[in-house]
Amino acid sequence: MSETLRTIKQSRRGLMIVLSSPSGAGKTTLTRKLLAEHPDMTMSVSGTTRAPRPGERDGVDYYFLTKNQFSDMINEDEFLEHAKVFDNFYGTPRGPVETALGEGKDVVFDIDWQGAQQLAEAAADDLVKIFILPPNMRELESRLKTRAQDSDSVIAKRMSKSEAEISHWAEYDYVIVNEDVETALAELRMIVAAERMRRRRQLWLSGFVKSLISGA
Ligand SMILES: Nc1nc2c(ncn2[C@@H]2O[C@H](COP(=O)(O)OP(=O)(O)O)[C@@H](O)[C@H]2O)c(=O)[nH]1
């Protein structure tokens, strides 16, 4: 590929890649693996009022906020979207997402169906919505238990909400059944590769075709 073609091909709009699933289906695992393969992608770090799990780091896994801090951010319009999930508040800080997209970087969001709907209202063209399903409900429960980061009552609550979350599957562009993690990752990789190549996202194409035809 010529240097000029390489340069203009970089002028593309960043994708907003949303992953949703019932708790424990594997969103965090898959997003981490995807990001490890794509250093040019950014993860949107959400704000939440939920307590940190063992090992979770403020500013890396989440911004852990008090209810007051969260409502101040709502009042200052600092969230791109926000929602209540499992009795806690979660929201996507607007600033880092806008900066990354402005630089043409893809941004990955681990948010629920309410957040996905709000982003769809704001930015439908650049949004790719992916839903992750577990192979079966027994396995979902066993993954929540193996993760060993939530109490039995929190796990029971998450299981009882999983059907409601799954009921939104048809609002998504793609569905991946995460049985084997490497297969699911390969599917995710293919979705990202194809979405990046969509004609309307390749801002460089019309200029390229013009010069192609004019023989420049
Ligand atoms: N709307 C919205 N949902 C979020 C956000 N961050 C996390 N969530 C969702 O909140 C739910 C609970 O997340 P979490 O407490 O980390 O539990 P986990 O999904 O079991 O790891 C999941 O469905 C997340 O996708 C956010 O910024 N906005």
Ligand SMILES: Nc1ncnc2c1ncn2[C@@H]1O[C@H](COP(=O)(O)OP(=O)(O)O)[C@@H](O)[C@H]1O
């Ligand atoms: N395909 C898979 N097979 C077996 N275990 C998995 C698979 N995908 C994820 N897990 C495990 O299941 C647990 C829940 O995964 P996680 O990514 O935290 O889910 P979520 O972010 O959707 O709540 C973790 O312990 C993770 O290592």
